[in-house]
Each structure stands twice: as C-alpha cells, then as structure tokens.
Amino acid sequence: MNTKTSSSPDLSERPIELVTRIIRVNKEMGMSYPQQHVAKQILRSGTAPMAHHAAAQSAESKSDFVYKLKIALKEMRKTRRWLELVRRTLLILSPEKLIPLIDKADQLERILNASIPTVKSCSKK
Numbered sequence: 001m002n003t004k005t006s007s008s009p010d011l012s013e014r015p016i017e018l019v020t021r022i023i024r025v026n027k028e029m030g031m032s033y034p035q036q037h038v039a040k041q042i043l044r045s046g047t048a049p050m051a052h053h054a055a056a057q058s059a060e061s062k063s064d065f066v067y068k069l070k071i072a073l074k075e076m077r078k079t080r081r082w083l084e085l086v087r088r089t090l091l092i093l094s095p096e097k098l099i100p101l102i103d104k105a106d107q108l109e110r111i112l113n114a115s116i117p118t119v120k121s122c123s124k125k
Contacts, residue, residue: 012057014108015050015072021101022046022079028092035091042082048075049108066119073112080105 022042029039052072059065080102085091087098 015053018104018108019047019050038086038091045075045078045082066116069112069116076109076112080109
C-alpha cells in the first residue's frame with residue numbers, strides 16, 4: 001500500500017523537485033554581472049545536493065553514506081543562503097517567488113541535518 005501523498009514527496013524526489021525549481025529561478029535571473037555570478041553559484045550549489053544524495057544511496061559503508069550526506073548538507077546550506085541573497089538584493093523581478101523555494105531548501109536542509117545523527121546512532125548498535 002502506498003502511503004505517500006503529493007504534498008510529501010519521498011526523500012529521493014525532494015532534491016529533484018528543488019533542482020527543477022532552482023533551474024527555473026536561474027532562467028529568470030538577468031544578464032548583469034552580479035545576477036550572472038549569483039545565478040552560477042546557485043546552479044552549482046543547488047544541483048549538488050541531488051547528486052550527493054544519489055551518491056550516498058550507493059555508499060560503500062555507513063561512514064561513506066554519512067560523509068556524502070554531510071556534503072549534501074553543506075551544499076544545501078550554501079544554496080539556501082544564495083537564494084536568500086537573491087531575495088534580499090532583488091536580483092529577480094519577483095523576489096517573493098523565492099520564499100516557497102527557500103522554505104523547501106530549509107526543509108531539505110533540516111531533513112539532511114536530522115538524518116546524519118540518526119544514521120550514526122544506528123551504526124553504533
């Protein structure tokens with residue numbers, strides 16, 4: 001029986017959903033030097049958690065899994081900060097559009113942050 005709801009995608013879908021939205025925001029950024037610089041930073045850091053999460057799923061050991069989750073967490077934190085910068089500096093026409101995206105990034109950051117100690121404690125048993 002599938003208990004997933006559309007409002008609560010599984011963890012493997014959340015990073016993909018976030019990257020899709022980040023790419024859309026990236027396309028809205030203008031051509032000025034600051035806009036392009038920040039757009040590239042967001043694209044780099046915003047796509048990295050998805051890749052690191054996928055790599056963690058193929059980890060060789062629990063410590064490798066934790067290491068890859070930590071990298072995903074670091075990149076997610078950077079992404080959230082870059083998005084907040086865009087919102088505050090008005091680098092896109094409708095910065096209020098970023099509020100739900102920042103919230104999604106924050107949710108994913110919290111999930112990753114909670115997952116690391118959980119995996120560590122399970123490996124001690």
